Amino acid sequence: xxxxxxKITMTLSKLLTTTAAATMMALPAFAMDVTIAQTSAVNTLxxxxxxxxxLDLSVLSHIYPTLILRAPDxxxxxxxxxxxxxxxxxxxxxxxxxxxxxxxxxPLDAETVAWNIARVTDAENPKRxxxxxxxxxxxxxxxxxEFEITTSSPYPALPAQLxxxxxxxxxxxxxxxxxxxxxxxxxxxxxxxxxxxxxTLSPNPDFWGEAAQFDSVTFRxxxxxxxxxxxxxAGEVDLINKVPASExxxxxxxxxxxxxxxxxxxxxxxxxxxxxAPLDNKxxxxxxxxxxxxxxxxxxxxxxxxxxxxxxVMTPDYFGYNPDLEAYPYDPExxxxxxxxxxxxxxxxxxxxxxxxxxxxxxEVTQAVAQMFGDVGxxxxxxxxxxxxxxxxxxxxxxxxxxxxxxxxxxxxxxDGLLTLFKPGNQYSYxxxxxFDEQLVAGIATTDPEEREAAYKKATEIMCEEAPVVFLYAxxxxxxxxxxxxxxxxxxxxxxxxDMSPAD
Amino acid sequence: MTHFLKDLSxxxxxxxxxxxxxxxxxxxxxxxxxxxxxxxxxxxxARLAGPTWQGLFSPGAHPLGTDEVGRDILSRxxxxxxxxxxxxxxxxVLGGIVxxxxxxxxxxxxxxxxxxxxxxxxxxxxxxxxxxxxLVVAALGPSIRNVxxxxxxxxxxxxxxxxxxxxxxxxxxxxVQSARAIGASTARIMFxxxxxxxxxxxxxxxxxxxxxxxxxxxALSFLGLGVQPPTPSWGRMLADGRVYLSSAWWTVTFPxxxxxxxxxxxxxxxxxxxxxxxxxxxxxx
Numbered sequence: 001x002x003x004x005x006x007k008i009t010m011t012l013s014k015l016l017t018t019t020a021a022a023t024m025m026a027l028p029a030f031a032m033d034v035t036i037a038q039t040s041a042v043n044t045l046x047x048x049x050x051x052x053x054x055l056d057l058s059v060l061s062h063i064y065p066t067l068i069l070r071a072p073d074x075x076x077x078x079x080x081x082x083x084x085x086x087x088x089x090x091x092x093x094x095x096x097x098x099x100x101x102x103x104x105x106x107p108l109d110a111e112t113v114a115w116n117i118a119r120v121t122d123a124e125n126p127k128r129x130x131x132x133x134x135x136x137x138x139x140x141x142x143x144x145x146e147f148e149i150t151t152s153s154p155y156p157a158l159p160a161q162l163x164x165x166x167x168x169x170x171x172x173x174x175x176x177x178x179x180x181x182x183x184x185x186x187x188x189x190x191x192x193x194x195x196x197x198x199x200t201l202s203p204n205p206d207f208w209g210e211a212a213q214f215d216s217v218t219f220r221x222x223x224x225x226x227x228x229x230x231x232x233x234a235g236e237v238d239l240i241n242k243v244p245a246s247e248x249x250x251x252x253x254x255x256x257x258x259x260x261x262x263x264x265x266x267x268x269x270x271x272x273x274x275x276x277a278p279l280d281n282k283x284x285x286x287x288x289x290x291x292x293x294x295x296x297x298x299x300x301x302x303x304x305x306x307x308x309x310x311x312x313v314m315t316p317d318y319f320g321y322n323p324d325l326e327a328y329p330y331d332p333e334x335x336x337x338x339x340x341x342x343x344x345x346x347x348x349x350x351x352x353x354x355x356x357x358x359x360x361x362x363x364e365v366t367q368a369v370a371q372m373f374g375d376v377g378x379x380x381x382x383x384x385x386x387x388x389x390x391x392x393x394x395x396x397x398x399x400x401x402x403x404x405x406x407x408x409x410x411x412x413x414x415x416d417g418l419l420t421l422f423k424p425g426n427q428y429s430y431x432x433x434x435x436f437d438e439q440l441v442a443g444i445a446t447t448d449p450e451e452r453e454a455a456y457k458k459a460t461e462i463m464c465e466e467a468p469v470v471f472l473y474a475x476x477x478x479x480x481x482x483x484x485x486x487x488x489x490x491x492x493x494x495x496x497x498x499d500m501s502p503a504d
Numbered sequence: 505m506t507h508f509l510k511d512l513s514x515x516x517x518x519x520x521x522x523x524x525x526x527x528x529x530x531x532x533x534x535x536x537x538x539x540x541x542x543x544x545x546x547x548x549x550a551r552l553a554g555p556t557w558q559g560l561f562s563p564g565a566h567p568l569g570t571d572e573v574g575r576d577i578l579s580r581x582x583x584x585x586x587x588x589x590x591x592x593x594x595x596x597v598l599g600g601i602v603x604x605x606x607x608x609x610x611x612x613x614x615x616x617x618x619x620x621x622x623x624x625x626x627x628x629x630x631x632x633x634x635x636x637x638x639l640v641v642a643a644l645g646p647s648i649r650n651v652x653x654x655x656x657x658x659x660x661x662x663x664x665x666x667x668x669x670x671x672x673x674x675x676x677x678x679x680v681q682s683a684r685a686i687g688a689s690t691a692r693i694m695f696x697x698x699x700x701x702x703x704x705x706x707x708x709x710x711x712x713x714x715x716x717x718x719x720x721x722x723a724l725s726f727l728g729l730g731v732q733p734p735t736p737s738w739g740r741m742l743a744d745g746r747v748y749l750s751s752a753w754w755t756v757t758f759p760x761x762x763x764x765x766x767x768x769x770x771x772x773x774x775x776x777x778x779x780x781x782x783x784x785x786x787x788x789x
Contacts, residue, residue: 226746226750230750244747246552250750296549300549300551301551356728367573368548370734384646
């Protein structure tokens with residue numbers, strides 16, 4: 001009996017949303033096509049097969065629903081889930097939108113969510129994003145619209161992590177290959193896919209939420225920066241990102257486009273391999289921090305659009321950010337004193353690894369920093385390498401050069417995550433500080449925000465003093481948008497049509 | 505020598521190429537004596553400054569502008585030419601020595617050695633040279649030595665083919681036959697009698713190879729596989745400047761011009777040199 005009622009409600013609400021969508025689509029104000037330029041081609045269409053937010057996941061987030069959406073201001077907004085709460089330290093409860101379905105009619109209910117979580121936590125068949133959910137113990141379905149996720153230890157960042165987790169239709173996925181095909185459950189559906197060139201999306205007429213704003217959205221691949229800027233100014237594309245800071249003023253002058261930058265959540269720094277001499281020497285590490293004129297880099301290379309880090313790798317948007325720290329001042333004299341104190345042999349040349357074409361103006365920053373190191377008497381040799389090769393050294397081989405340029409962000413925008421990359425024992429750390437470790441352990445022992453903040457405050461103080469990196473700046477998230485749309489920019493990597501709206 | 509210059513002055517293209525090449529080589533050799541700004545040090549505050557002719561001889565002038573980290577482009581061009589010419593000429597000479605020796609060996613000995621060497625050449629010709637260069641440099645790691653080695657590797661085959669063809673006809677000539685008749689050893693014949701007679705074609709191949717190798721060197725460093733920053737190289741300057749192509753044209757235009765002019769001068773001079781040494785075209789004049 002209950003089941004019948006459920007079915008009727010579902011059909012009714014589906015009818016209602018369809019009518020609503022049809023009415024919306026009839027409005028002429030929405031008749032508009034937009035094109036978004038991406039720097040490289042999509043690797044996979046499986047939303048569980050990629051952790052690349054700026055690339056694969058951005059495109060797929062138009063097609064597949066998430067429980068929660070992160071707004072451009074980083075707040076977590078309801079999407080398929082209308083409500084969520086921590087029941088206790090190890091349990092999160094979610095409530096879902098009623099009557100939501102995929103375009104093929106499969107229901108978007110608690111069972112579907114449970115199936116998707118089971119898909120990525122299947123130890124036999126791990127997916128690219130499985131590590132996000134290693135703490136998940138199980139999913140407890142209460143009703144079609146309610147379920148609980150239990151975790152093995154407190155996981156305060158779970159809702160944030162779920163904002164990157166998209167849902168596939170289970171039945172469809174058993175008959176189709178999600179790597180090469182898609183089935184819409186969100187605002188858009190894929191109408192054309194030319195691998196390596198472009199993907200075209202059109203509105204999903206059966207969408208259960210607020211309808212799509214554009215008649216079509218095309219993601220075009222334009223790897224070359226100068227070509228992306230030219231395409232924007234010629235009116236061929238409506239949205240680009242990763243624009244060099246000095247090009248922003250030039251785009252602004254054009255009648256077709258505007259450009260801007262916001263602080264991103266990605267912090268750029270010079271990573272030290274403190275497991276190798278002389279970077280095991282604290283005075284030497286501090287000396288290098290004093291040797292770099294961070295302000296000059298931010299002002300001259302980034303036109304003042306980059307914000308100098310205040311002695312931590314987190315940006316103000318992170319949970320656990322410490323507002324009380326201050327950056328190492330630019331003081332070459334102090335640097336020389338500390339170098340002398342450290343007793344390090346300065347006749348040696350230290351390798352300085354640079355992942356090519358990875359970070360905004362990374363080549364320029366590296367050369368500027370190397371020159372500043374040279375000015376205080378530290379000789380370096382830049383070694384450019386493919387990002388993949390760098391990652392192999394960093395992760396698989398655990399054989400990072402003594403210096404390297406690195407930019408890191410953590411999508412949950414939480415100290416638990418970004419600071420974990422420096423935790424002793426972590427493959428990415430290259431810095432083994434016990435006092436720091438203790439604070440990180442304290443930071444995830446509870447979901448109480450105040451206790452957690454206190455732990456991260458101490459952790460960041462230790463990190464500032466011990467200087468396992470040269471703290472540089474928060475990489476500006478630069479963008480250019482055509483005057484046909486309004487776009488405010490966002491500092492995480494998401495590149496989405498539904499963050500834009502047609503200009504009046 | 506006078507005959508050489510006289511003949512050269514009659515060919516406008518050859519003369520143009522020769523003079524240009526002499527100027528480029530002279531600039532490269534004299535670079536340390538010229539009062540140029542340090543090519544590896546930049547002033548971030550003066551980045552992407554346009555070319556200016558005002559106060560040309562004052563210390564802070566950048567007649568061809570500055571690059572993306574504020575280094576003087578003129579100074580980087582001239583110092584970069586040292587690197588380019590050094591790498592290219594070493595590779596061409598190295599490839600020339602190997603190719604000539606193997607070419608003489610294949611041509612004079614014939615038989616199994618000839619077949620083996622020529623099949624090796626065939627195999628290598630079947631692989632795109634750029635792909636081969638990329639693979640080798642990626643495997644060995646980017647360094648000047650590796651770039652020279654890989655460029656020499658792509659270069660020896662042309663010498664080997666042409667020298668072998670020359671030797672095939674030379675070994676039937678009377679002076680070789682008579683040397684063999686009086687009992688000269690094979691090595692003596694190859695290197696005292698044949699070698700001097702193939703040096704001219706080797707020289708002509710060398711100049712033409714030089715042009716090709718300069719372009720390939722620029723391509724490798726454009727892809728980040730050549731010399732490492734901040735050491736100046738033309739290809740690298742192109743690669744780093746292309747982001748600013750539309751707002752700071754001077755960052756790519758001048759290195760591009762430098763490559764074009766150098767290759768053009770080498771090609772023009774090389775063409776003339778081939779005609780000069782070729783008895784057929786000479787007697788036709």
